[in-house]
Amino acid sequence: xxxxxxxxxxxxPFDVHGGADRPRKTYPEVAAATALGWLRQMYLIREFETRCxxxxxxxKIGGFCHVxxxxxxVAVGCTAAVERSDPIVTAYRDHGHALARGMSARxxxxxxxxxxxxxxxxxxxxxxxxxxxxxxFGGHGIVGAQIPLGxxxxxxxxxxxxxxxxxRSSRVALAFLGDGALNQGAFHExxxxxxxxxxxxxxxxxxNGYSMxxxxxxxxxxxxxxxxxxxxxxxxxxxxxxxxxxAVYHEMHEIxxxxxxxxxxxxxxxxxxxxxxxxxxxxxxxxxxEEEEHWEADDPIQKLREHLLSRAVLTxxxxxxxxxxxxxxxxxxxxxxxxxxxxxxxxxxxDVFMERWGPYTGSSQPEMLGGAENVPSFEAIDPxxxxxxxxxx
Numbered sequence: 001x002x003x004x005x006x007x008x009x010x011x012x013p014f015d016v017h018g019g020a021d022r023p024r025k026t027y028p029e030v031a032a033a034t035a036l037g038w039l040r041q042m043y044l045i046r047e048f049e050t051r052c053x054x055x056x057x058x059x060k061i062g063g064f065c066h067v068x069x070x071x072x073x074v075a076v077g078c079t080a081a082v083e084r085s086d087p088i089v090t091a092y093r094d095h096g097h098a099l100a101r102g103m104s105a106r107x108x109x110x111x112x113x114x115x116x117x118x119x120x121x122x123x124x125x126x127x128x129x130x131x132x133x134x135x136x137f138g139g140h141g142i143v144g145a146q147i148p149l150g151x152x153x154x155x156x157x158x159x160x161x162x163x164x165x166x167x168r169s170s171r172v173a174l175a176f177l178g179d180g181a182l183n184q185g186a187f188h189e190x191x192x193x194x195x196x197x198x199x200x201x202x203x204x205x206x207x208n209g210y211s212m213x214x215x216x217x218x219x220x221x222x223x224x225x226x227x228x229x230x231x232x233x234x235x236x237x238x239x240x241x242x243x244x245x246x247a248v249y250h251e252m253h254e255i256x257x258x259x260x261x262x263x264x265x266x267x268x269x270x271x272x273x274x275x276x277x278x279x280x281x282x283x284x285x286x287x288x289x290e291e292e293e294h295w296e297a298d299d300p301i302q303k304l305r306e307h308l309l310s311r312a313v314l315t316x317x318x319x320x321x322x323x324x325x326x327x328x329x330x331x332x333x334x335x336x337x338x339x340x341x342x343x344x345x346x347x348x349x350x351d352v353f354m355e356r357w358g359p360y361t362g363s364s365q366p367e368m369l370g371g372a373e374n375v376p377s378f379e380a381i382d383p384x385x386x387x388x389x390x391x392x393x
Contacts, residue, residue, distance in 0.1 A: 048330050056280050071273070074248060074270055078174060082172060082252075091143070105333035114342060127139050154173035179206070215286070239268075243303070
């Protein structure tokens, strides 16, 4: 983590972010079980996204589909750095955040398939993963629209802590955005408000170097030093290596705890790289294969795997078993989702307004909540509670 780094040194080969070649730090070790859990989470996201790509090609997933392959360390490390009570909101590349936050592969995949067993009853799809029980307030399809929501979630938490409960602010919100959203007015309005009102929202720019198919330097000023975007509003800004889950966790934990303690916002330039295109329809002609291979060699999953092998925390047999278990879990999610019914025609009239109004029939909880509010366990997590697809209809 560096504060507004000096970009004067020459950039490294295939550097898509600009600025100096910054040497990586050594971070304290975490408990073996924690590190193994992160490895499994990252591999679950990778395998889930691979299956999503296959399912999209098989026409089981419609609309837009933006996979998270290459950026797994960001979602896993950031989620680990905060408390479950801290709200999170993100953009439309959101499957990884949902899984890292605790959503089951079944509930996530069923939403991808547009089925009633999905986290939003199949009506949100790829770009709208919501999990109220885990304080994930969704992926959002309008570029930059989630940033004011993240600031609003932080404001609401602070108001509840300080005004309603008469205590002190104890929560932070995480608001994720892509580097392409930096030029949206919503970003600047939200940052200005957060700086003015001391709102504890950590705004995380997942800077993968490309705004869809446009290199960030072609569309954003000071692309090599994005921290100035936060500094302009009096907000502390940082750069974090998003390709290393240990770096993400340790740096983000310090940043978030500072925001929690001081009840102040922060801005993070999270430098990462997506291994695939912007979406499934992206042929990636704007970058070369050599660049992609360079970044794929920095794979955050393989990096952590090799680190744990070197520490004798992980064995090759244990890794093979982890791969086998994760693949079985994701394969099960595909089969379960494929068998889950599509939303009924009556669902068109639900979730439009919370109260009855005109022809609308109010709202109901998705199957993943079992019909109750804020219940963190549901049939998609616990197979023993699972009903047949016919019973869900």
